[in-house]
Amino acid sequence: MATETPERPAVRxxxxxxxxxxxxxxxxxxxxxxxxxxxxxxxxxxDKQTRVLDAARELGYQLNxxxxxxxxxxxxxxxxxxxxxxxxxxxSALAKGVEQELRAxxxxxxxxxxxxxxxxxxxxxxxxxxxxxxxxxLVSTLDDHQAMRDVQSRGIPVVFVDRVGVGIEADSxxxxxxxxxxxxxxxxxxxxxxxxxxxxxxxxxxSDRERFEGYVETMRAAGLDPTRxxxxxxxxxxxxxxxxxxxxxxxxxxxxxxxxNNRITIGSLQAMNELSVEPALVxxxxxxxxxxxxxxxxxxxxxxxxxxxxxxxxxxxxxxxTGATSVTLETTLLARGxxxxxx
Amino acid sequence: MATETPERPAVRxxxxxxxxxxxxxxxxxxxxxxxxxxxxxxxxxxDKQTRVLDAARELGYQLNxxxxxxxxxxxxxxxxxxxxxxxxxxxSALAKGVEQELRAxxxxxxxxxxxxxxxxxxxxxxxxxxxxxxxxxLVSTLDDHQAMRDVQSRGIPVVFVDRVGVGIEADSxxxxxxxxxxxxxxxxxxxxxxxxxxxxxxxxxxSDRERFEGYVETMRAAGLDPTRxxxxxxxxxxxxxxxxxxxxxxxxxxxxxxxxNNRITIGSLQAMNELSVEPALVxxxxxxxxxxxxxxxxxxxxxxxxxxxxxxxxxxxxxxxTGATSVTLETTLLARGxxxxxx
DNA sequence: TTGTACGCGTTATCAT
DNA sequence: ATGATAACGCGTACAA
Numbered sequence: 214m215a216t217e218t219p220e221r222p223a224v225r226x227x228x229x230x231x232x233x234x235x236x237x238x239x240x241x242x243x244x245x246x247x248x249x250x251x252x253x254x255x256x257x258x259x260d261k262q263t264r265v266l267d268a269a270r271e272l273g274y275q276l277n278x279x280x281x282x283x284x285x286x287x288x289x290x291x292x293x294x295x296x297x298x299x300x301x302x303x304x305s306a307l308a309k310g311v312e313q314e315l316r317a318x319x320x321x322x323x324x325x326x327x328x329x330x331x332x333x334x335x336x337x338x339x340x341x342x343x344x345x346x347x348x349x350x351l352v353s354t355l356d357d358h359q360a361m362r363d364v365q366s367r368g369i370p371v372v373f374v375d376r377v378g379v380g381i382e383a384d385s386x387x388x389x390x391x392x393x394x395x396x397x398x399x400x401x402x403x404x405x406x407x408x409x410x411x412x413x414x415x416x417x418x419x420s421d422r423e424r425f426e427g428y429v430e431t432m433r434a435a436g437l438d439p440t441r442x443x444x445x446x447x448x449x450x451x452x453x454x455x456x457x458x459x460x461x462x463x464x465x466x467x468x469x470x471x472x473x474n475n476r477i478t479i480g481s482l483q484a485m486n487e488l489s490v491e492p493a494l495v496x497x498x499x500x501x502x503x504x505x506x507x508x509x510x511x512x513x514x515x516x517x518x519x520x521x522x523x524x525x526x527x528x529x530x531x532x533x534x535t536g537a538t539s540v541t542l543e544t545t546l547l548a549r550g551x552x553x554x555x556x
Numbered sequence: 557m558a559t560e561t562p563e564r565p566a567v568r569x570x571x572x573x574x575x576x577x578x579x580x581x582x583x584x585x586x587x588x589x590x591x592x593x594x595x596x597x598x599x600x601x602x603d604k605q606t607r608v609l610d611a612a613r614e615l616g617y618q619l620n621x622x623x624x625x626x627x628x629x630x631x632x633x634x635x636x637x638x639x640x641x642x643x644x645x646x647x648s649a650l651a652k653g654v655e656q657e658l659r660a661x662x663x664x665x666x667x668x669x670x671x672x673x674x675x676x677x678x679x680x681x682x683x684x685x686x687x688x689x690x691x692x693x694l695v696s697t698l699d700d701h702q703a704m705r706d707v708q709s710r711g712i713p714v715v716f717v718d719r720v721g722v723g724i725e726a727d728s729x730x731x732x733x734x735x736x737x738x739x740x741x742x743x744x745x746x747x748x749x750x751x752x753x754x755x756x757x758x759x760x761x762x763s764d765r766e767r768f769e770g771y772v773e774t775m776r777a778a779g780l781d782p783t784r785x786x787x788x789x790x791x792x793x794x795x796x797x798x799x800x801x802x803x804x805x806x807x808x809x810x811x812x813x814x815x816x817n818n819r820i821t822i823g824s825l826q827a828m829n830e831l832s833v834e835p836a837l838v839x840x841x842x843x844x845x846x847x848x849x850x851x852x853x854x855x856x857x858x859x860x861x862x863x864x865x866x867x868x869x870x871x872x873x874x875x876x877x878t879g880a881t882s883v884t885l886e887t888t889l890l891a892r893g894x895x896x897x898x899x
Numbered sequence: 900t901t902g903t904a905c906g907c908g909t910t911a912t913c914a915t
Numbered sequence: 916a917t918g919a920t921a922a923c924g925c926g927t928a929c930a931a
Contacts, residue, residue: 230688230710230711230908232907232908232909233908233909233910234908234909242917242918243917243918243919244908244909244910244918244919245910245911245917245918245919246916246917246918248909248910249916249917252910255916256916256917257916257917258916258917261916261917273706273709273710275685275686275710276686276908276909277686277688277907277908277909278686278687278688278909279622279625279626279687279688279908279909280626280907280908280909280910280923281908281909281910282622282909282923283622283623283626283907283908283909283910283923283924283925284908284909284910284911284922284923285909285910285911285923286910286922286923289687291666298652299642299648299651299652299655300645300648300649300651300652300859302643302645302648302844305642305643305645305648305651306643308642308643308648308667309641309642309643309669312642312667312668312669321666321668321683321687322666322667322668323634323664323665323666323667324651324655324665324666324667325655325664325665326652326655340664342618343618343619343620343621344621344622344632344664345573345620345621345622363616366616367573367616367618368573479844479845479848482845482848483847483848486848501645501822501844501845502822502825502844502845502849504826505822505825505826505829506845506849516643575923575924575925576924576925577924577925585901585902586901586902586903587902587903587924587925587926588901588902588903588926588927589900589901589902591925591926592900592901595926598900599900599901600900600901601900601901604900604901619924619925620923620924620925622924622925623907623923623924623925623926624924624925624926625907625925626907626908626909626923626924626925626926627906627907627924627925627926627927628907628925628926628927629906629907629926
């Protein structure tokens with residue numbers, strides 16, 4: 214909507230930051246000459262050059278990039294990253310990757326958390342658009358992104374991470390969720406398990422759905438029942454712990470658990486600890502201490518995801534590429550013990 | 557320096573984003589009328605009101621906040637946060653706190669990692685200044701901040717987090733490092749330990765120094781030697797693991813370890829695991845899975861630190877307060893087992 | 900109610 | 916080499 218409640222920041226006294234005009238006056242030259250001198254352009258006499266530089270130093274002049282870019286009609290190098298929660302290690306690793314790649318491009322990163330709330334995500338995207346960020350990297354919680362075409366048509370590329378865009382042609386970087394799931398479940402089956410539980414995140418998230426589907430199809434392929442021990446919608450460590458608890462205390466609890474992401478793995482560990490039971494456990498996403506704890510995981514690199522996404526965003530915004538690119542990152546099973554426990 | 561290499565982003569074709577003027581023309585009204593209509597101001601005939609709104613919708617008009625703010629002479633609600641590494645859970649929790657508080661203020665967060673490199677930190681601050689961010693929240697790696705006065709004099713408040721500003725009068729939010737250290741070491745001493753090792757981060761970091769000092773003074777107060785088992789400069793999990801390894805394999809290894817931060821605690825755990833030894837262990841900073849692993853820690857809340865810092869930044873930038881405020885957050889010892897092991 | 904003229908801080912154009 | 920002058924996209928002051 215174009216009629217958003219207008220934001221009216223408090224007015225700050227003008228003149229705290231010295232302007233180019235002040236520098237010019239102080240140096241006794243014209244505005245343009247000062248500009249030239251400071252920008253290191255040619256055609257400035259050494260005399261005035263130093264006068265301007267001195268004046269700038271004295272006044273503590275700093276270029277106002279905002280105005281500069283407005284005048285030049287270029288956009289900033291600011292890229293927006295929207296994730297569910299920046300404190301989630303997966304997302305913060307993602308942010309790190311994005312930042313690393315942005316650095317080489319002299320870019321800057323603005324982050325915001327949607328808390329996985331669709332409305333908030335929409336608001337954040339809108340916010341970034343009005344701020345004219347250069348690109349938006351998005352771990353989306355929406356199930357439809359047609360509205361996001363609007364963003365693209367403004368020349369702001371959108372890169373979807375972890376979850377692809379729906380109803381839109383845009384770059385994306387995702388994990389091979391289905392494949393990773395398959396690997397995990399096959400690993401457990403190979404270990405002799407026939408009763409394997411699944412605990413998933415919010416089922417509206419495509420990544421969760423894909424992982425779940427991988428679970429289901431692998432179970433089915435092995436002639437196992439994929440409906441006996443499933444809990445979904447666990448979107449926090451707490452919720453995951455409760456789900457795991459319920460799973461492990463149900464009639465005929467599974468002998469193995471496949472945890473849909475790092476939060477869930479940790480929640481499951483807590484529940485296992487409370488109940489003092491040790492089913493086999495394989496988690497999606499690696500996590501710190503996972504090696505120490507001997508937790509078998511389907512690993513991938515969120516930092517690499519971030520880097521890739523940032524690269525795509527930069528390429529797109531610099532128009533070095535047309536059309537949408539999709540990158541799927543493979544997973545690796547890291548057998549560390551918890552996934553090798555027998556039924 | 558005022559003569560920085562000027563950044564010259566690639567020029568983007570103009571006109572991708574519709575302007576207010578285009579909307580006005582499309583609606584057949586003057587620029588100002590369009591502005592009024594879109595901003596919901598009074599004194600616009602319903603007729604033109606809808607004409608403008610329709611035009612805006614058709615053209616997909618979005619306010620250019622940058623230009624708007626330039627015109628109004630106000631600064632954005634963007635706050636910059638500089639930490640060592642956004643992927644470090646301590647820093648990402650900090651970022652989360654900042655973002656939470658900023659949200660209520662309709663603010664936005666730009667993050668950047670200094671990698672604990674002074675030069676990079678300086679460059680990042682400069683970058684934020686030229687972008688006219690509203691405030692800077694800083695986990696500084698510098699040992700002197702006189703140069704930062706410059707930032708303040710531009711009306712950009714600087715809030716120091718985790719490490720206070722030196723040579724500058726500025727807000728700060730820190731942890732009671734010395735007190736936390738004391739608590740930790742006293743706890744170990746009370747447990748019967750007389751040989752307690754310390755593993756610290758880069759010793760140029762004030763937080764590390766304070767923690768180390770707390771260690772030293774508590775040891776001395778108990779008549780123990782605080783020089784027999786000290787390793788400092790461990791700035792990564794890897795480095796900490798090596799330090800712990802070396803500590804635990806030295807002549808007369810300590811029976812207890814006090815780890816200076818969360819990275820070091822984890823590194824120590826790895827080393828203990830490798831060596832299959834179990835000295836008592838108390839770590840500074842809580843960390844995920846710390847409870848599950850039964851690690852005794854000196855805990856505090858990085859999220860709360862972030863929130864507090866953001867509040868201070870907002871207060872300062874809205875000039876609702878003058879003078880510098882210092883907040884010291886207390887720590888809590890969480891006894892979970894590892895710190896209660898006997899010598 | 901509506902529009903004009905001007906300004907925000909900077910850069911670009913084009914004379915001089 | 917230098918400097919008026921006009922942009923950039925928008926908002927304010929003041930007329931009309």
